[in-house]
Amino acid sequence: MIRALYFITLFICALPFIPGLLGLILPAFSWLPSLGMLTPNVNAFTLLASWPGLSHSVLLTLLTGLGSTVLAVLFCFLLLRQYWNSPYWQRIELSLSPMLAIPHIAFAIGFAFTFSSTGWFFRTLEALGFNTEGWFSIIRDQYAVGLLLALAIKETPFLLLMSIAVLQQIKVTQLLSVASALGYSHKQAWLKVILPQWLPAMRLPIFAVAAYGCSVVDVALILGPSRPVTLSVLVWQWFNDPDLSLLPRAAVSALLLLSISLLILALIRALEWYLLQYCRQWQVAGAHAAQSQGIGSRRHYLLYTPFVGVSVMAVVLLLLWSFAQRWRFPDLLPTSYSLRFWQQESLSLLKLSANSISLALLSSFCALILAIVCLEYRQKYQRGLPAWLIALPMILPQLSLLFGMQISTYFIPGNWYWLWVAWSHLFFVFPYLYLALDGPWRNYDIRLDQCARSLGFNGWQTWWRVKRPLLLPAICLALAVGISTSLAQYLPTQMLGAGRISTITTEAVALASGQDRRVSAVYGLLQGMLPFIFFTLAIAASRYSLRANRSHQQKRRANADDIIAAKPHYR
Amino acid sequence: MTLSLQNLTIGSHEQCLFENISFQVRAGEVVTLMGPSGCGKSTLLSAIAGHLSPVFSVQGAVTLNGLNVLNLPPDRRRIGILFQDDLLFPHLNIWENLAFALPRALAGQKRQDKALATLKRIGLSKLSDKMPTEISGGQRARISLMRMLLSQPHAVLLDEPFSKLDKVLRSEFRDFVFTELTRQQIPALMVSHDEHDIPVGGLALHWPWHQRDKR
Numbered sequence: 001m002i003r004a005l006y007f008i009t010l011f012i013c014a015l016p017f018i019p020g021l022l023g024l025i026l027p028a029f030s031w032l033p034s035l036g037m038l039t040p041n042v043n044a045f046t047l048l049a050s051w052p053g054l055s056h057s058v059l060l061t062l063l064t065g066l067g068s069t070v071l072a073v074l075f076c077f078l079l080l081r082q083y084w085n086s087p088y089w090q091r092i093e094l095s096l097s098p099m100l101a102i103p104h105i106a107f108a109i110g111f112a113f114t115f116s117s118t119g120w121f122f123r124t125l126e127a128l129g130f131n132t133e134g135w136f137s138i139i140r141d142q143y144a145v146g147l148l149l150a151l152a153i154k155e156t157p158f159l160l161l162m163s164i165a166v167l168q169q170i171k172v173t174q175l176l177s178v179a180s181a182l183g184y185s186h187k188q189a190w191l192k193v194i195l196p197q198w199l200p201a202m203r204l205p206i207f208a209v210a211a212y213g214c215s216v217v218d219v220a221l222i223l224g225p226s227r228p229v230t231l232s233v234l235v236w237q238w239f240n241d242p243d244l245s246l247l248p249r250a251a252v253s254a255l256l257l258l259s260i261s262l263l264i265l266a267l268i269r270a271l272e273w274y275l276l277q278y279c280r281q282w283q284v285a286g287a288h289a290a291q292s293q294g295i296g297s298r299r300h301y302l303l304y305t306p307f308v309g310v311s312v313m314a315v316v317l318l319l320l321w322s323f324a325q326r327w328r329f330p331d332l333l334p335t336s337y338s339l340r341f342w343q344q345e346s347l348s349l350l351k352l353s354a355n356s357i358s359l360a361l362l363s364s365f366c367a368l369i370l371a372i373v374c375l376e377y378r379q380k381y382q383r384g385l386p387a388w389l390i391a392l393p394m395i396l397p398q399l400s401l402l403f404g405m406q407i408s409t410y411f412i413p414g415n416w417y418w419l420w421v422a423w424s425h426l427f428f429v430f431p432y433l434y435l436a437l438d439g440p441w442r443n444y445d446i447r448l449d450q451c452a453r454s455l456g457f458n459g460w461q462t463w464w465r466v467k468r469p470l471l472l473p474a475i476c477l478a479l480a481v482g483i484s485t486s487l488a489q490y491l492p493t494q495m496l497g498a499g500r501i502s503t504i505t506t507e508a509v510a511l512a513s514g515q516d517r518r519v520s521a522v523y524g525l526l527q528g529m530l531p532f533i534f535f536t537l538a539i540a541a542s543r544y545s546l547r548a549n550r551s552h553q554q555k556r557r558a559n560a561d562d563i564i565a566a567k568p569h570y571r
Numbered sequence: 572m573t574l575s576l577q578n579l580t581i582g583s584h585e586q587c588l589f590e591n592i593s594f595q596v597r598a599g600e601v602v603t604l605m606g607p608s609g610c611g612k613s614t615l616l617s618a619i620a621g622h623l624s625p626v627f628s629v630q631g632a633v634t635l636n637g638l639n640v641l642n643l644p645p646d647r648r649r650i651g652i653l654f655q656d657d658l659l660f661p662h663l664n665i666w667e668n669l670a671f672a673l674p675r676a677l678a679g680q681k682r683q684d685k686a687l688a689t690l691k692r693i694g695l696s697k698l699s700d701k702m703p704t705e706i707s708g709g710q711r712a713r714i715s716l717m718r719m720l721l722s723q724p725h726a727v728l729l730d731e732p733f734s735k736l737d738k739v740l741r742s743e744f745r746d747f748v749f750t751e752l753t754r755q756q757i758p759a760l761m762v763s764h765d766e767h768d769i770p771v772g773g774l775a776l777h778w779p780w781h782q783r784d785k786r
Contacts, residue, residue, distance in 0.1 A: 182722040
């Protein structure tokens with residue numbers, strides 16, 4: 001049974017790659033039988049090459065993809081160097097989950113509310129007496145500075161979270177002690193001892209950030225430049241072109257996007273190899289003298305504040321705008337408040353939330369079952385899922401992959417939109433959920449199972465009565481990770497749903513570029529609240545299960561004590 | 572060089588670990604601190620090296636040839652430290668681990684030459700290009716000590732450096748450490764649970780570190 005389920009998982013998760021790639025490559029050569037294109041040719045390539053703004057779009061994509069990744073990695077490393085093992089680190093670690101729970105789209109809308117030319121930042125400057133008319137704004141600017149910064153700020157907590165497990169594997173404190181005893185300051189020791197070990201271990205998360213940065217559509221639609229747009233947005237626009245004969249051009253551009261993403265990943269890998277392997281003399285060139293500024297000089301608590309500040313500001317502004325009745329520039333706060341927009345949108349919100357939640361629950365529960373099956377299979381047969389199967393959905397551009405998947409669905413008769421969307425959500429949710437459960441499953445002491453089996457429990461009883469209660473907190477949290485991943489999916493819902501399935505996320509993106517900030521804020525806020533609700537529920541459930549287990553144990557112990565205490569000689 | 576502890580008091584807001592500890596370690600001498608687990612042996616070494624958690628307060632003085640190093644950052648104290656784990660840097664090969672400790676003034680090829688010469692002296696030159704995971708525990712321990720000595724420390728702290736080695740290796744490595752420290756005339760303060768670790772003719776301080784024994 002477990003073997004069959006394992007192969008079903010392989011089938012479900014590996015299958016999209018085949019139509020994903022075929023559906024991308026064949027239309028690129030203008031072979032699309034369903035649209036009557038039966039003669040392969042390279043016309044679409046010529047058409048793409050002659051597009052006037054192509055080089056600019058490619059440059060913007062390279063800049064945002066590579067720039068945001070390098071900045072996020074830099075921010076992450078500086079924060080770790082500053083705070084790791086300091087008393088302030090506990091607070092940073094606590095702040096990571098809520099910051100990660102804010103979806104990219106809600107964050108982008110809040111970011112736009114903060115830094116647009118009529119946003120809160122400029123309102124504050126006006127209140128301070130500056131005349132900001134004609135000042136450069138980073139929202140939808142032609143150089144994509146706002147998009148780059150927003151991505152870097154949003155991805156930094158993710159890299160920090162990933163770094164925790166990595167640094168726990170490295171003996172940071174002891175290695176730093178040794179380095180300082182050898183004459184290296186704190187900063188030099190982090191650079192020469194910790195960085196060369198941290199960076200290779202962070203390769204997959206960094207690749208995921210880079211791939212997301214160069215293929216992102218939803219955030220780029222809200223914060224990115226509009227003329228010309230980034231390549232991912234250009235692909236998206238061409239893909240939605242009503243003239244279906246231009247579909248090969250969209251396929252070629254999706255192929256180009258895939259190539260650029262792979263090029264960026266290769267560049268990052270090459271840079272890592274050059275710095276850490278090829279040109280490694282700097283690592284052993286000796287300590288710089290007198291760079292240290294004395295004990296305690298590294299505790300600048302302000303470094304982390306902008307990251308929390310921007311996220312908090314984004315949420316607060318979404319909240320304020322959603323209840324604002326009248327908020328003219330340059331007022332710092334609304335002059336009147338109202339529930340009007342919540343009431344006006346309530347029916348639509350309910351319907352969209354129901355769609356979002358059903359899709360999220362369906363895909364996440366399926367992914368959870370499949371992930372548990374794979375982990376149990378690994379434990380039993382010592383054979384885990386191939387690493388590429390987990391990594392590829394995270395590091396390949398979603399747009400390119402989905403493009404091919406959608407083209408493939410054209411070949412299947414019938415309108416199975418819900419099924420396709422749920423399948424695509426499952427495909428993207430599964431790796432995150434699997435990774436969230438991987439650690440707890442590895443840490444589980446297998447001897448507990450052996451002990452239970454020796455006491456007469458069968459396999460299923462052992463799992464249900466021993467393993468499940470112990471791993472329930474991790475399962476709850478993984479489920480919340482899966483649900484929040486599904487809730488944030490924009491492209492899978494739009495592309496495989498062919499625009500017929502709407503969720504809070506798709507509406508939030510559609511309304512973000514609209515005229516009314518108040519409606520946009522309502523959708524953005526709800527999009528941010530849904531994952532938060534599920535994370536809160538998961539934390540509550542895991543705490544309840546822990547407490548229930550503990551009270552159960554205590555009760556049993558009390559009973560045992562009663563029995564022992566009842567014997568006269570124990571009194 | 573002489574390492575002196577003068578009226579050293581270490582405590583947190585909850586408790587005082589020890590009060591007014593004073594003793595001296597002369598050049599080439601190894602003083603062994605003995606005591607039960609949890610009495611603060613490693614804490615004392617951390618305080619001297621400058622790695623003590625900020626929750627502790629340190630009063631008194633730790634001087635190296637008359638200079639109080641307590642207010643200096645760890646990297647400027649010039650106090651070498653050897654732990655029970657060898658703590659070779661896993662991303663560097665053996666000669667690079669040694670070169671890491673050399674002063675910056677020694678540049679380019681000279682760094683590699685010096686590292687290789689050190690390896691040759693201790694009979695491990697064949698290991699120069701190996702990674703730390705590819706050599707034995709005893710070899711790693713020797714290289715770890717040599718790395719520390721290459722940084723030319725003014726004093727050395729040994730935090731149970733032999734406790735993870737087996738009986739034969741332990742004896743060999745112990746002799747190697749004491750010979751090198753005596754040769755380079757460096758004062759050393761060692762923490763240990765084992766009476767056998769006290770060097771012949773060396774001083775041992777028993778908890779609460781006022782009672783002196785000579786082996």
